[in-house]
Amino acid sequence: MPDSTPVPVxxxxxxxxxxxxxxxxxMMAEIVARGAFEASLYVTxxxxxxxxxxxxxxxxxxxxxxxxxxxxxxxxxxxSERYRLxxxxxxxxxxxxxxxxxxxxxxxxxxSSYRRDIVxxxxxxxxxxxxxxIMIVGFLAIFCVLVLLxxxxxxxxxxxxxxxxxxxxx
Amino acid sequence: MIGIGLIVVASLCLLILGMWIPFVLALxxxxxxxxxxxxxxxxxxxxxxxxxxxxxxxxAIPLYILMAELLLRSGLSNRLYRGLNRLTRVLPGGLLxxxxxxxxxxxxVSGSSxxxxxxxxxVALPELQxxxxxxxxxxxxLAAGGSLGILIPPSIPLIVYGALVEASVVxxxxxxxxxxxxxxxxxxxxxxxxxxxxxxxxxxxAAEAAEDESQDSLQRTLLDILPTxxxxxxxxxxxxxxWATPTEAAAVGCAIGLxxxxxxxxxxxxxxxxxxxxxxxFSAIMLFIVVAAMVFSYAVTITGAxxxxxxxxxxxxxxxxxxxxxxxxxxxxLGCLLESMSMVVxxxxxxxxxxxxxxxxxxxxxxxxxxxxELGQLTPPLGINLFVIQGIxxxxxxDVAVGALPYCVLIVAFTLxxxxxxxxxxxxxxx
Numbered sequence: 198m199p200d201s202t203p204v205p206v207x208x209x210x211x212x213x214x215x216x217x218x219x220x221x222x223x224m225m226a227e228i229v230a231r232g233a234f235e236a237s238l239y240v241t242x243x244x245x246x247x248x249x250x251x252x253x254x255x256x257x258x259x260x261x262x263x264x265x266x267x268x269x270x271x272x273x274x275x276x277s278e279r280y281r282l283x284x285x286x287x288x289x290x291x292x293x294x295x296x297x298x299x300x301x302x303x304x305x306x307x308x309s310s311y312r313r314d315i316v317x318x319x320x321x322x323x324x325x326x327x328x329x330x331i332m333i334v335g336f337l338a339i340f341c342v343l344v345l346l347x348x349x350x351x352x353x354x355x356x357x358x359x360x361x362x363x364x365x366x367x
Numbered sequence: 368m369i370g371i372g373l374i375v376v377a378s379l380c381l382l383i384l385g386m387w388i389p390f391v392l393a394l395x396x397x398x399x400x401x402x403x404x405x406x407x408x409x410x411x412x413x414x415x416x417x418x419x420x421x422x423x424x425x426x427a428i429p430l431y432i433l434m435a436e437l438l439l440r441s442g443l444s445n446r447l448y449r450g451l452n453r454l455t456r457v458l459p460g461g462l463l464x465x466x467x468x469x470x471x472x473x474x475x476v477s478g479s480s481x482x483x484x485x486x487x488x489x490v491a492l493p494e495l496q497x498x499x500x501x502x503x504x505x506x507x508x509l510a511a512g513g514s515l516g517i518l519i520p521p522s523i524p525l526i527v528y529g530a531l532v533e534a535s536v537v538x539x540x541x542x543x544x545x546x547x548x549x550x551x552x553x554x555x556x557x558x559x560x561x562x563x564x565x566x567x568x569x570x571x572x573a574a575e576a577a578e579d580e581s582q583d584s585l586q587r588t589l590l591d592i593l594p595t596x597x598x599x600x601x602x603x604x605x606x607x608x609x610w611a612t613p614t615e616a617a618a619v620g621c622a623i624g625l626x627x628x629x630x631x632x633x634x635x636x637x638x639x640x641x642x643x644x645x646x647x648x649f650s651a652i653m654l655f656i657v658v659a660a661m662v663f664s665y666a667v668t669i670t671g672a673x674x675x676x677x678x679x680x681x682x683x684x685x686x687x688x689x690x691x692x693x694x695x696x697x698x699x700x701l702g703c704l705l706e707s708m709s710m711v712v713x714x715x716x717x718x719x720x721x722x723x724x725x726x727x728x729x730x731x732x733x734x735x736x737x738x739x740x741e742l743g744q745l746t747p748p749l750g751i752n753l754f755v756i757q758g759i760x761x762x763x764x765x766d767v768a769v770g771a772l773p774y775c776v777l778i779v780a781f782t783l784x785x786x787x788x789x790x791x792x793x794x795x796x797x798x
Contacts, residue, residue: 224614260652
């Protein structure tokens with residue numbers, strides 16, 4: 198069966214997978230350097246932390262499209278399709294607002310780091326706003342996925358509405 | 368106060384309606400911040416999110432998940448089950464003993480109960496059906512054995528708990544070993560008691576036993592068990608020997624898992640891609656909950672909501688033991704509604720001040736919490752392990768739940784034991 202996941206989401210997911218493998222390679226390099234040469238890469242901890250951010254925020258859009266995030270399911274799966282869609286719609290709208298707050302607040306943080314020209318104190322000495330941009334990209338993707346899910350839900354609701362009208366006797 | 372009430376009611380309603388848990392947690396946190404501090408209260412959300420997602424302690428989680436995925440795809444779980452079966456089939460209960468022993472051993476390479484129950488369950492169930500075991504008991508042993516996954520280290524909820532309360536993950540892992548093994552032994556003793564006077568289950572057991580006698584059984588058993596035991600040994604020794612951090616130990620485990628997957632399972636590019644994708648998805652699900660929980664935890668701390676909960680608890684003038692017994696009841700109810708990670712991240716920030724007031728050791732409480740989560744994983748309607756076993760076996764949910772019931776009683780009894788004798792959990796980390 199062809200993968201119906203949008204290309205940008207698939208790309209982000211691949212980057213997240215790459216981040217995990219890179220994290221593994223870096224950790225192993227650090228262990229070997231320490232064990233065999235009594236040396237350290239010095240940047241492993243910092244880079245792994247950034248890679249963790251990539252893994253979480255770039256991996257999330259696909260997980261959300263697959264509806265794999267955890268929910269309490271005492272009611273949800275027992276509802277008829279129509280009511281479940283209505284509940285989903287409410288939840289998606291609230292989630293969009295929350296994602297927008299995250300996006301705005303993270304945007305403020307990144308702008309503040311940029312304006313103050315904050316540089317990490319580790320060996321890397323990079324401008325902190327650069328890795329912080331990972332969160333912006335991630336939450337932007339999460340926001341778009343939520344909008345996409347809302348549109349899909351609305352479309353499906355409209356289809357059900359039409360089908361119900363068509364069934365009603367004239 | 369009206370604002371707080373509205374936030375609590377709205378969050379609970381959305382939670383019950385089925386909104387994704389991280390968004391409910393973030394909503395509750397943001398709502399609390401606005402209610403107490405106004406819109407300006409949200410200003411720290413960006414910083415809290417950044418700090419949460421770049422917490423180095425949490426980098427161990429995706430690596431432990433990848434390690435389990437690689438071992439799963441290498442076919443080691445089948446070998447482990449076969450090898451353990453040769454060792455445990457002489458015990459009353461036969462394969463049911465293998466189920467629990469297999470789960471206990473696999474728990475030491477997997478940080479998750481669901482993975483443990485699913486892995487051993489998928490290997491064991493066809494064999495249990497073929498040999499005519501009473502299936503309710505079989506389902507119960509697998510669901511309960513699987514729950515050991517979060518108590519026997521490595522444990523993903525323990526890593527998250529450690530990050531939330533700023534406790535040493537190594538000490539938490541050490542504290543989980545003895546209670547985890549004792550609980551496994553308790554489960555095995557229960558199975559042995561239940562099967563004490565029953566006749567052997569079926570003929571294939573005797574036939575295969577005779578076959579093994581003729582083919583150097585000990586050598587085959589060792590060949591089957593040693594690969595998994597070597598992964599456990601390397602991870603645990605490097606961790607507790609002080610040579611590696613939890614994240615480095617996980618990386619070493621991954622590397623060995625990769626070698627075994629190549630050696631035993633003929634690792635292909637496709638299976639590696641699938642293992643990485645599973646690890647990414649599972650990690651993203653878990654860690655997004657943690658990120659949202661950090662926002663919630665920050666709100667609880669900054670607004671003094673945790674202190675309020677503590678004041679209410681202290682006003683009841685409960686003794687320490689009574690407080691813990693009340694917690695057992697609260698967690699038993701919560702466990703029926705929430706899955707493991709959500710239970711940790713929702714309750715810990717609220718309870719932390721009360722734990723300090725009662726002078727409860729953070730390491731000990733971590734183990735207490737894990738045992739309570741184990742209980743939650745076995746209680747309907749939302750016991751996740753019940754669903755896992757039901758999903759693999761296509762059995763009735765009711766049969767799986769009834770099968771797991773005796774183990775719930777054992778877990779409660781064991782919890783009371785660790786309340787009375789806290790050294791069960793604490794002597795190893797205090798050595």
